[in-house]
Amino acid sequence: MERMDAAIQNLRLSGGRITHARKSVLQALVTARTHVTAEDLLNLVQADSPEIHVSTVYRTLDALEKLGVVDHVHLGHGRAVYHLTDNAHQHIVCERCSSVEEVPSRLFTRLGKDLMDNYHFKVRMNHFAVIGTCRKCLKETERTTSN
């Protein structure tokens, strides 16, 4: 639970208050471990504390995002997925099945450098989604089409 503690410390130091709702959302984020939508989080959180409202979840995520504790990526279809900030990975998102896989940053350092050198564009390494087709769906496609 170090991540949780760190986040709470962070919140406190920035003048934020440690509320039940915020602890719940953080807890949910920590235990979820995957990339979850706001709705997912709401469900997790409401399992224990049904009184917590969606708007609170959004506001908490907002607050945590401002602290750099949480980050989100937009999937193919608009809804965002949230996860604890972690500079060590990026996301590859399957446009077919919406699955998200993590891949090490290493693969992206070259690209990051190229974009910086050529475009003065600074890639936000933990808000980065590559869209494509995952292994599983790729296989299914091969099976279905004659190609």
Add this chain to the structure above:
Amino acid sequence: MERMDAAIQNLRLSGGRITHARKSVLQALVTARTHVTAEDLLNLVQADSPEIHVSTVYRTLDALEKLGVVDHVHLGHGRAVYHLTDNAHQHIVCERCSSVEEVPSRLFTRLGKDLMDNYHFKVRMNHFAVIGTCRKCLKETERTTSN
């Protein structure tokens, strides 16, 4: 206007009908040249033909996307931007000012290969957005923060 003609041909061959609304949307896409939201397109289209409805724009974009003529990417904040399909570039999206810049595919071929080799993940090269901070906003940040 070759792109327009090709798209129309495409539509016709797939059994679709060439309507005023569709021609308008295509025209708007061709002339816009940038990455436009559905709303942008609606405005462009309605300048000439106010009777065309948002839903028609969405449905037309849908149809064109199915033909592979049009593609879309999701910006940081939910709304999608549409553009004519073009395998020669990818997008770098500024999370600060939402600007979209195009960069040549070349920069991504290595990454694409790595992801394929290591994860069997096939990057969809024209549906690919790198999130970060653009040159302009980077400068502003430098000016503002002491860092």
Add this chain to the structure above:
DNA sequence: ATCTTTGCAAACTTTTTGCACCAAT
């Protein structure tokens, strides 16, 4: 004549906001 596409209005989904109350500091 047929069958797609359109316009409209209404629904839907996801996220945001105003406000009065509540609770953490």
Add this chain to the structure above:
DNA sequence: ATTGGTGCAAAAAGTTTGCAAAGAT
């Protein structure tokens, strides 16, 4: 006691859908 956070309900933003009428083939 203060001020930030919460729950609620309602709105906003973006997109989709059912339907009857219009239009392309």
